[in-house]
Amino acid sequence: MNKKCKTWMLLCCASMLLASCASGEDAGVEVGSHDAVQTTGDGTMVTETAAATRLEPDLPDSDFGGYAFRVYSKGDDHPHWVAKDIIAEEENGDPINDAVFRRNSVICERYNFKMEEIRENNWVANINRAVGAGEDAYDLLMLHPNSVINVLAENQMLTDLHDVPYMDLQAPWYDRNANESLSIGGALYATVGEISIMDNDATWVVLFNKEMAEEFDVENLYDLVKSGKWTLDRLYQLSEDVSGDINGDGILDEFDRWGVQNEPYNVMAFCQAAGEKIVDKDKDDLPYVTLGSDRFISVFTRAMDLLTDQSVCMNYQDYTAKYGGTDPWTECMDPAFADGRVLFNVTGLNRVTMFRSMDADFGILPMPKFEETMESYISPVQMWCSSSIAVLKSASDLERTGIIVEALSAESMYTLTPAYYDVTLKTKLSRDEESAEMLDLIFADRVYDIGAMYNWGNVYQLTLDLASAKNYNFQSAYAKNEKAIDVKIRKSIEAIVAGQET
Helix, strand or coil: CCHHHHHHHHHHHHHHHHHHHHCCCCCCCCCCCCCEEEECCCCCEEEECCCCEEEECCCCCCCCCCEEEEEEECCCCCCCCCCCCCCCCCCCCCHHHHHHHHHHHHHHHHHCEEEEEEECCCHHHHHHHHHHCCCCCCCEEEECHHHHHHHHHHCCCECCHHHCCCCCCCCCCECHHHHHHHCECCECCCECECCCCHHHHCEEEEEEEHHHHHHCCCCCHHHHHHCCCCEHHHHHHHHHHHCECCCCCCCCCCCCEEEEEECCHHHHHHHHHCCCCCEEECCCCCEEECCCCHHHHHHHHHHHHHHHCCCCEEEHHHHHHHHCCCCHHHHHHHHHHHCCCEEEEEEECHHHHHCCCCCCCEEEEECCECCCCCCCCCEEECCCCCCEEECECCCCCHHHHHHHHHHHHHHHCCCHHHHHHHHHHECCCCECHHHHHHHHHHHHCEECCHHHHHCHHHHHHHHHHHHHCCCCCHHHHHHHHHHHHHHHHHHHHHHHHHHHHC
């Protein structure tokens, strides 16, 4: 079990207290109130509270004189992936908003600074312009690992996070799995942690409609997961059992009943959930491509079967032309699930918050295994949808940045994380304790594929393009690109290593 999962399990018992605080009720003791401070043998400060034992970061007393700490966020380029974990202007009863407000209030007052969020698109161009002009424009980047951070790293514009003073990357408020997965040659230019919930939202899962499952006498899906028999084949079979032409017009469209909602990206997600990575790393922490094995082709083929089966799968791509002028998710896909016409929805955890008010109750499952013999369920993190912690080399005061990021990250573990966990468990009708077990499974084994982050030689995009074209011939497409991919990886490593030496 990874560090983040253990943390979430410990904090789950505190989430009800935090939720009551957010709603204005007096819970008697505020999580985070300082009663007694002790120092452990490794220098970690531990604060004992009536509610829980807190780990405190080892930080100096600092006064930043009202400094505006500038966080460059991913902006509003996509309506479903807007960052909501950086600034909250006031408490409004929403658990996430109020946790962000409370976290910022505590840390900003402690160190005498204020938070400023910069919400603009054209990230790389804006950063290049600012750095080229010698501007110290941003203290912290919370941007897409894929399509932004990778470009900045290769252009030698990012600071190795190991070199940021006071950032303790071994602390539980950073994801050690991400640290290990996203480093190159020992350097780490981006990671994730409790300071943000966007990597949680970008964790891929399967939602299911409970009422529809009961109507069609679907077996207990939670028990299926716990027995280790929740597989891609089983998802496919159950989906076949429920699809149907509701209005009797002889065609299946967005107004009929579907087994599963799907999209081209999910072909790669199913492969990652099967343990197949785009890129792995050698003993020197250097990347190499692992695609193309017989097992990868088997998983890819089965995932393509599901995606292209128009009698079972409501494929997002099939509705982009009809709803392309607006938003196919908002106008078509999401209503189909919310209205109870789709059994399974293969999607990010961000949809849980969006569906909390739907009439039909729903549950959360991990991504399915490929074979029952797999040891665990693996949860892919979508690298474009996530946000990550990164710091430009041009940042003027790394010590100040390190103190603020560390303080915000630690405080988030006791405010933002349990608030998020609580929200993901609340459906319209009641708290779903079995979904809590599923979340523990989901967060116990997440995969951050560095190949999806850097997309060397279009290696990540290759699978998406094939899925979008409904083209099964991966081996031929990969063979045409293999040399270019290898060259791009080598040049990328050379650039990053050169950046470490400057």
